[in-house]
Structures are given as structure tokens and as C-alpha cells.
Amino acid sequence: MQNRRTATGIVSAKQNWGLNAEDTVDITVESPFPQTYNIGDKITIFGRDYKLNRLPSVKKTGMHEFQYTLQFEGVQYDLFRVTYDLTIDTTTNVLQDVQGDTLTGNLRRFMQVLIANANRVFPGKWKLGKCPETIGDKTLTFGESDNCLSVLQNLCGQSNFNVEFEIEQANGVYTVNLYERVGQTLPYKFEYGKGRGLYDLHRENVSSSNIVTRLKVYGSSENITSKYRADRLCLPGKTKGQSYIEKPEMVAKYGIFEGRKNFDNVKPTFTGAVESVVDVFSFIDRTFPFDLNAKNASGETLYLVNGVAAKIHFNTGNLAGYDFEIKEYNHAKKQFTLRKFTDDRGDVFPSETSLAFQFSAGNEYKILDVAYPSDIEAAAETELAEVANKYYDQNCQPKVQYGLSVTKAYLKKIVGTDDSIMNFFAPGDFLQVVDKDIDVDKAIRIKYFVRNILDPYDYTLTISDIATSASITNRVISDLIEIDKIISINNLKDPTRARANWRSSREVLDMVFDPEGDYYTDKIKPNSIDTLALSVGAKSMQFGLTNTVFQPNYNGNKNVVKWQGGVLTHYTINEETAVSWVLADGQITLAKDDDAYYIYAKCEKVGQAGTIIFTKEQHKVDDDANYYHFWIGVINSVDIELKARSIALTYGFTMVNGRFIKTGRIESADGTTYFDLDNSEIGGRIVFTSNGEQKTLEQLGAESLESKDFINNTLPGLLSEIQAQLDGQIEQFFDTYDPTLDNAPASEWITSELKENHLGDLFYNTDTGKVFRFIKNGNTYSWQELRDSEVAQALAIANDALKLAGTKRRIFTSTPYTPYEVGDLWVQGASGDIMRCKTARASGSYSSGDWGKASKYTDDSGLNDFINSSYNSDIADILEQIDGKVECWFQTTDRLHLGQQ
Numbered sequence: 068m069q070n071r072r073t074a075t076g077i078v079s080a081k082q083n084w085g086l087n088a089e090d091t092v093d094i095t096v097e098s099p100f101p102q103t104y105n106i107g108d109k110i111t112i113f114g115r116d117y118k119l120n121r122l123p124s125v126k127k128t129g130m131h132e133f134q135y136t137l138q139f140e141g142v143q144y145d146l147f148r149v150t151y152d153l154t155i156d157t158t159t160n161v162l163q164d165v166q167g168d169t170l171t172g173n174l175r176r177f178m179q180v181l182i183a184n185a186n187r188v189f190p191g192k193w194k195l196g197k198c199p200e201t202i203g204d205k206t207l208t209f210g211e212s213d214n215c216l217s218v219l220q221n222l223c224g225q226s227n228f229n230v231e232f233e234i235e236q237a238n239g240v241y242t243v244n245l246y247e248r249v250g251q252t253l254p255y256k257f258e259y260g261k262g263r264g265l266y267d268l269h270r271e272n273v274s275s276s277n278i279v280t281r282l283k284v285y286g287s288s289e290n291i292t293s294k295y296r297a298d299r300l301c302l303p304g305k306t307k308g309q310s311y312i313e314k315p316e317m318v319a320k321y322g323i324f325e326g327r328k329n330f331d332n333v334k335p336t337f338t339g340a341v342e343s344v345v346d347v348f349s350f351i352d353r354t355f356p357f358d359l360n361a362k363n364a365s366g367e368t369l370y371l372v373n374g375v376a377a378k379i380h381f382n383t384g385n386l387a388g389y390d391f392e393i394k395e396y397n398h399a400k401k402q403f404t405l406r407k408f409t410d411d412r413g414d415v416f417p418s419e420t421s422l423a424f425q426f427s428a429g430n431e432y433k434i435l436d437v438a439y440p441s442d443i444e445a446a447a448e449t450e451l452a453e454v455a456n457k458y459y460d461q462n463c464q465p466k467v468q469y470g471l472s473v474t475k476a477y478l479k480k481i482v483g484t485d486d487s488i489m490n491f492f493a494p495g496d497f498l499q500v501v502d503k504d505i506d507v508d509k510a511i512r513i514k515y516f517v518r519n520i521l522d523p524y525d526y527t528l529t530i531s532d533i534a535t536s537a538s539i540t541n542r543v544i545s546d547l548i549e550i551d552k553i554i555s556i557n558n559l560k561d562p563t564r565a566r567a568n569w570r571s572s573r574e575v576l577d578m579v580f581d582p583e584g585d586y587y588t589d590k591i592k593p594n595s596i597d598t599l600a601l602s603v604g605a606k607s608m609q610f611g612l613t614n615t616v617f618q619p620n621y622n623g624n625k626n627v628v629k630w631q632g633g634v635l636t637h638y639t640i641n642e643e644t645a646v647s648w649v650l651a652d653g654q655i656t657l658a659k660d661d662d663a664y665y666i667y668a669k670c671e672k673v674g675q676a677g678t679i680i681f682t683k684e685q686h687k688v689d690d691d692a693n694y695y696h697f698w699i700g701v702i703n704s705v706d707i708e709l710k711a712r713s714i715a716l717t718y719g720f721t722m723v724n725g726r727f728i729k730t731g732r733i734e735s736a737d738g739t740t741y742f743d744l745d746n747s748e749i750g751g752r753i754v755f756t757s758n759g760e761q762k763t764l765e766q767l768g769a770e771s772l773e774s775k776d777f778i779n780n781t782l783p784g785l786l787s788e789i790q791a792q793l794d795g796q797i798e799q800f801f802d803t804y805d806p807t808l809d810n811a812p813a814s815e816w817i818t819s820e821l822k823e824n825h826l827g828d829l830f831y832n833t834d835t836g837k838v839f840r841f842i843k844n845g846n847t848y849s850w851q852e853l854r855d856s857e858v859a860q861a862l863a864i865a866n867d868a869l870k871l872a873g874t875k876r877r878i879f880t881s882t883p884y885t886p887y888e889v890g891d892l893w894v895q896g897a898s899g900d901i902m903r904c905k906t907a908r909a910s911g912s913y914s915s916g917d918w919g920k921a922s923k924y925t926d927d928s929g930l931n932d933f934i935n936s937s938y939n940s941d942i943a944d945i946l947e948q949i950d951g952k953v954e955c956w957f958q959t960t961d962r963l964h965l966g967q968q
Contacts (some may be wrong), residue, residue, distance in 0.1 A: 080520035086494035087223045090141030092117045099131040114627040114656050146215035149188045153388045157183040171206040172382045174228045181215050196244040201228050205332045236622040250495025254649035254676035258501045279326035279462045280318050283311045284455040287334035292438040303448040317463040335439035335447040341430045347419050349404045357440045358398040370438045377437045384430030475524040486682045488523045490654040607688040608718045610637040620711045626657040635668050648677035660705040668697040799829045806830040806850045822848050885910050
């Protein structure tokens with residue numbers, strides 16, 4: 068735009084950026100010649116992309132004087148060009164020919180619809196990134212005039228999901244991230260006084276009208292009945308009059324200020340999905356948790372509301388946004404039948420003729436206008452308490468606005484370099500402002516700023532006060548917990564990458580210098596280098612970075628670097644103790660492709676604040692009277708093949724002494740495989756070879772997790788169920804007929820107690836090979852025939868038992884008790900033996916002398932096969948039914964027992 072040859076100049080240029088709001092650049096250009104600016108023209112300002120979406124205004128101030136006023140808009144304004152259509156298929160991004168103006172769901176559901184619409188107009192350009200799981204669902208209505216940008220801003224509003232968004236760009240794709248709160252807490256204090264950064268501060272709109280120290284809290288009036296203790300959802304265990312939050316410390320400080328808040332989105336609810344389609348109007352969902360038709364002892368319905376039809380609302384699929392009355396519900400099948408709906412055009416939904424207007428498997432739905440069971444009701448009350456306490460904490464003290472002016476010289480001093488331009492503030496950041504004269508010592512949030520592009524450290528801030536934690540350090544650290552502890556560069560894995568890293572390493576060596584001024588004088592000795600020991604790393608570089616993340620080539624721009632500051636802890640700068648500084652987040656635009664830059668942590672000598680700077684100058688650690696300069700590393704110049712920059716870290720130390728190496732990080736030539744010893748992290752594709760078999764860490768990890776899951780979850784359940792059910796004896800029966808309740812042995816079990824004791828017993832018909840188990844189905848006892856693999860194993864046992872027909876044997880799984888007979892077995896478990904009774908005892912107590920070790924059982928391959936295969940599949944079924952004993956009957960004659968009870 069600016070051209071000296073044509074005397075064209077930029078008169079003013081300002082960046083306007085607000086939280087969840089405006090993101091524009093206003094530029095005024097003057098020229099003696101007419102200029103041409105077209106819709107779609109793009110510029111990049113401080114690493115952010117802007118586009119001209121409207122023609123500029125033109126003013127002719129003289130014969131050869133033209134003034135153009137241009138407004139460039141951020142990438143979010145592309146969403147302004149897209150309507151928010153509910154009838155879109157979020158899988159194909161294609162609109163469906165149906166009507167729908169309401170949508171029920173959580174934040175993620177609304178955003179999925181938004182992204183699908185954005186990709187409908189800009190294919191493949193938009194995606195959803197981070198999105199918090201919100202408490203409760205909302206039902207929102209949309210009109211023809213709603214566009215995706217206005218919907219995004221409305222969804223983020225306090226009346227809806229109360230979140231904040233930011234948009235990132237990478238490789239031409241825009242990612243929308245949503246957070247409960249964006250921004251950082253800057254580690255610096257702004258105070259009055261020379262060199263302290265503050266020259267104007269005033270407080271505005273001081274009022275107690277917004278204080279609430281006793282908050283009356285209620286949820287929705289939906290999905291509860293007249294049997295509930297109030298007409299709206301209340302806090303857990305509280306009546307309507309008791310449903311409030313009051314914190315004594317706030318009342319003591321400000322007095323009682325009552326307020327009421329209805330959280331209409333918090334209500335008992337259930338979200339299900341169509342499991343299978345029965346017909347056009349019916350579907351099955353076996354996860355539905357209660358009987359919709361249930362009644363109490365008086366015949367009153369428990370969940371259906373008198374005079375109101377229960378409804379199914381579809382959240383996804385071809386019928387998303389539509390409500391249908393439930394015509395019938397079959398609880399045995401978990402089947403819903405819907406009543407057809409006719410719209411104002413006469414179209415019938417679901418359609419019996421068009422698949423495009425029918426629900427299908429996987430479609431998500433909600434049930435409306437019903438009451439819910441007490442457990443779902445209690446869960447909703449817990450959700451209400453969570454959101455209410457959060458609201459209380461945000462409104463229990465005065466909200467104050469401040470006007471603030473920060474000196475440009477102070478910001479430049481912190482940055483400390485003219486080699487590049489650093490973005491110091493962003494909407495959502497917190498400033499720590501201190502002025503004891505007007506009782507200010509708090510973090511105040513930036514809601515909006517105007518930045519002079521021609522003078523990059525000239526900011527005009529709009530700030531407002533909200534409740535924040537007293538500890539800045541704690542807040543910063545907690546905000547960083549979920550940040551990956553790696554340096555994200557890029558994921559190219561080819562020879563080009565290896566060559567580029569080699570060139571980068573040469574460049575790093577060329578930039579090495581003495582950071583302390585006298586480091587090399589007495590340290591280079593032949594013995595310490597050649598034979599005895601090698602120590603690499605200056606004293607000033609003995610520090611660690613916690614949760615610090617560098618993102619070079621940010622948003623696909625090779626000259627933009629973004630970083631997450633984290634915490635720098637120095638181990639040797641103070642001889643007595645380690646010292647920590649909180650590093651501010653930031654973003655910078657580097658000037659020239661051919662230049663490499665040093666990366667420093669510039670930290671206060673008095674204080675705990677620091678920032679990261681990029682400069683071509685070399686700084687010794689103590690050059691500055693007020694700041695330390697800790698050398699972190701180097702960002703290389705732009706690689707001509709990769710068209711990207713890489714980062715090399717130089718801090719820390721390595722000690723090599725004989726067979727001993729102490730260092731921070733070891734990595735491969737291409738940087739993709741590494742051992743980060745400081746952070747206890749291994750990355751890349753690591754393969755372990757054993758006995759000719761190769762497995763990666765991912766495969767070993769999956770196997771380990773599978774084993775851990777079995778040990779922690781499955782095995783304890785099996786053991787507890789076995790322990791609860793076994794009484795120490797298993798009985799099996801062998802005979803030449805099929806068992807019934809009217810023949811032996813079941814005919815002898817004349818009481819319910821006896822029948823319960825024999826649940827799980829097995830009966831083998833030695834003639835036919837059929838196997839039966841004694842079971843209970845509801846209140847009915849019966850013999851159930853076993854099939855498939857169970858039968859194959861049982862046949863082998865039955866055939867071996869043919870010669871024993873007419874006898875009975877017992878198998879004990881705990882210490883035997885009388886009566887027991889010769890031939891009975893005692894299986895002591897995995898840690899014991901298999902014992903055989905050698906002396907019968909009809910009564911009295913167990914005697915160890917009656918039992919001896921069974922011979923030749925340990926080398927029984929058949930038993931091993933049984934344990935390793937069939938037993939594992941049978942045990943789950945047996946667990947629910949065995950009482951601890953199975954009796955074995957063997958006889959040579961058929962006997963029919965009738966009439967026994």
C-alpha cells in the first residue's frame with residue numbers, strides 16, 4: 068500500500084480486536100493517484116490474516132489527492148457469509164429438504180451443525196477443535212436471518228453456554244476452539260512510578276447493585292411433576308425455600324444482597340440413540356433406563372404427565388430438530404412407536420416413501436415432557452449445584468471497570484529488541500494492576516484493544532474486573548497443566564528433514580558464543596576433553612522449563628512463532644536455592660527469512676516475572692542491570708526446501724565421565740525419536756525385539772492396558788462372585804436319560820432351598836451325550852440343555868464316566884465336610900493339589916488322614932486343555948448359578964419318579 072515512488076502513504080492503521088467480538092483492521096491511505104482495491108484482497112497483521120470484504124470508501128480532497136478508507140476483517144467474518152441451517156446433514160454437509168427451526172443439544176452439538184454449514188460454503192476449510200463438555204442441554208430457536216458468526220457469538224454468551232472462542236489457522240484450515248476462558252495472566256505488575264509501566268489509572272462504575280451474596284437457585288420446570296417438592300428443580304436435599312447459596316465470608320464482607328437465578332437448561336434428561344429401526348414409525352433403544360408406562364400402587368403413572376403427550380426430539384439425522392409424540396412404548400422390547408406429524412404444507416413425517424425423511428440407526432434423540440426417575444433427578448440436582456456455585460463466585464463481589472494507559476517504553480523494555488515485533492496483549496489476558504492509593508491490587512481483564520500498527524507498542528485497552536484467584540502464579544501453572552510437554556515443530560519424516568536438521572546444526576554451531584564472558588578461559592584442558600571427562604553447558608544455562616511450548620511456523624506462516632510461557636526454574640543462579648519465574652505467553656513476527664534468532668528468557672532480577680524474546684543480538688546473562696538473559700536456544704532461518712523454521716534448544720548441560728552420561732534430552736538426527744530425560748518422556752516409534760518378534764511401544768502399551776483392565780476390573784469381579792457363591796462342593800449327575808423336575812435327582816429337591824442349592828448342577832445323559840444345567844428363570848426351575856463347545860467338553864467327561872454308572876461322586880473346592888466317600892475329589896485350587904478320598908467318613912469332622920494326593924494329574928494334557936479353553940468360556944455362565952456343589956449320580960437302570968414335591 069505504501070509506495071515512496073508514487074508518494075502513496077498510509078496515514079493511519081489500527082487493529083481492533085475484542086473478546087468474542089470485533090476483529091478488524093482499519094487503514095487510511097492517501098495518494099496522488101487513484102488506487103485499486105478489490106474484495107478478497109488479503110493482508111497479514113501481527114501474524115493474523117485479514118480480508119477485504121467490502122469496497123473501500125473513497126474521498127477526493129484535491130485535484131491529485133485521494134484518500135481511501137479500508138476495513139479488513141478477520142477470518143471469523145467468513146462465517147458471517149454462511150447461514151445457520153438446522154436441516155444440514157453433519158456427515159455430508161448437504162441440506163435436507165425438511166423443515167426445522169429448533170435444536171436441542173449441548174455446545175458440541177450446536178458447533179457440529181455450525182462447522183457443517185461452514186464447510187458447505189467453504190469445503191474443507193473449517194473444523195471444530197477444543198470444545199468443553201457443557202452441563203445440561205439447551206433448546207434454541209433459529210430463523211432465516213441467523214448466520215454462523217452471530218450464532219457462534221450467541222452460543223458463547225452468558226445466557227447460553229458462557230464460553231469464549233478463538234480461531235487458529237494452519238495449512239489453510241481454520242480451527243474453532245472454545246474454552247471456558249481464553250487468554251493468560253501476564254506475570255508483570257503495572258504500577259505507578261518511573262519504569263513501572265503505568266501512567267494513568269481510573270476506576271469507573273463502582274456499584275454494589277450487581278453483588279449477590281444470597282443466591283436463590285432453581286433449575287428448569289420441565290421434566291418434573293406435581294409430586295416434586297417444587298415447581299422447579301431445586302438444590303440437592305433443599306425445599307424451594309431452602310434452595311439458595313450463601314457463603315458466610317461474603318455476607319460478613321458485604322452484607323446480604325439477595326438475587327435469584329433460574330438455570331432453565333438444567334433439568335432431568337436422558338439422551339439416547341436409535342439402536343435399530345423396526346419400521347418407519349418405530350425404533351428400539353435397549354439402553355433406555357426406565358419403564359415409561361410404570362404406575363404406582365394406586366394406579367397413577369410415575370413418569371407420564373397427565374394431559375401432556377411425551378415426545379421424542381431428534382438431535383441428529385434426517386429429522387434433526389423435529390418433535391414427535393410417542394404413540395406407544397413397549398418396555399419389554401424397549402421399543403418406541405411415534406405418531407406421524409403433518410406440517411403446514413401437508414407433508415407427513417416420518418415419510419413412508421422417502422428415506423431422506425426417516426430416522427435411522429445411530430440418530431440421537433431426547434425425550435421431552437416426561438418425569439424422570441429419582442436417580443436421573445438427583446443427577447440434575449447435582450448439576451444445578453455445580454453451575455450455581457460457579458455463578459455465585461462470579462457475582463458475590465463488586466464488578467469494577469478501570470481505564471488504563473500503559474507506557475510504550477515499558478513494553479519495549481520488557482521485549483528488549485527491535486529485531487522483531489512481539490504481540491504483548493490479547494483479548495482475555497489479565498493485567499496485574501497495583502495502586503494502593505485507590506485500593507487496587509488485582510488482575511483486570513482485557514476485553515478489547517486498539518493497537519497502532521504504525522507504532523506496534525501503542526495500545527489502547529478496554530479492561531473490566533471479574534472475580535479472579537489471588538495467586539497469579541498458581542493460576543498460570545494450573546492453566547498450563549493440560550499443555551503438552553513437547554516442542555511442536557512439524558511432522559515431516561524424510562531425507563529432506565535430515566538434511567535440513569544438519570544445516571540447522573551447522574548454523575547453531577556458528578552462533579555459539581560465551582554467555583558469561585569468561586567461561587572458556589580456564590575450562591578447556593586436554594584431559595577433560597580427550598580422556599577423563601567432558602562437561603557441556605554453562606552455569607547460567609542450568610535451568611528447566613515446565614509446560615513451555617514453542618510453535619514455530621504458526622498458522623502455516625514461516626515467520627510467526629507462538630509460545631506458551633510456562634515456568635522457568637533456575638538451579639544455579641542462586642547458590643542457596645532454586646529460583647522460578649513465570650513466563651508470559653506470546654506471539655512474534657520475525658522480520659527476514661534469512662535471519663536466525665537467539666531465544667532468551669528475559670527474567671526480572673527483583674521479581675518473578677519473565678518473558679521470551681527473539682533477537683539477533685548476543686546477550687550475556689548479566690548484561691542488564693534489571694534483567695537476567697537466560698539463553699534458551701536458537702530459531703533457525705527459513706529452510707529453502709522445507710519453507711519452514713526449526714528450533715534448537717541449548718539450555719541445560721551434559722556430563723560425560725567414563726561409562727556415565729548425564730543429560731537432558733537425546734534425539735535422532737531427524738528429531739522424530741527422542742528420550743527427554745528431564746521430563747521423563749520418550750517419543751517416536753520405538754521397537755522392542757525379543758525372540759525374533761518386534762513390538763512397538765504402542766503395541767506393548769495396548770497389551771499392558773488390556774492386562775491392567777482385566778486385573779483391575781474383570782478379575783476382582785470373578786473372584787468375588789466365586790467366593791460369594793461357592794459353599795465348597797460341586798455335584799454332577801450321570802445317567803442314561805434326560806433330566807426333568809419329575810425324575811431324579813430334581814424330584815428329590817422338594818423345597819425351594821434345596822433347589823437353590825443345586826442351581827448350576829450338571830446332568831450328563833451317557834447314552835445321547837446331552838448335557839444339562841439346573842437353572843432358574845424368573846421363578847421357574849428347569850434343566851437347560853447345553854450346546855456347542857460346552858457339549859464337546861462334557862461328552863468327553865460323560866464317556867469316561869460310563870463305567871461309573873450307578874455311583875455318585877463329589878468334588879470339593881474347599882475343605883471337605885462329611886459325608887464323603889472313597890473316590891471323592893478335593894480340588895485345592897491353583898496353589899494346591901488335587902486330593903482323593905481314601906477313607907470314607909459318614910459323620911463327624913474332616914480328617915486330613917482320610918485324603919491323599921491323586922496320582923498323575925499334573926501331566927494330564929486333557930485337563931490343561933480344559934482349563935485353558937472350555938473352562939474360561941464356561942465359568943461366566945456357571946458363576947451366576949452354582950451354589951458350591953455338584954453331585955454326580957451313576958446308575959444302570961432307568962427310574963421314573965412321579966408325584967414328588
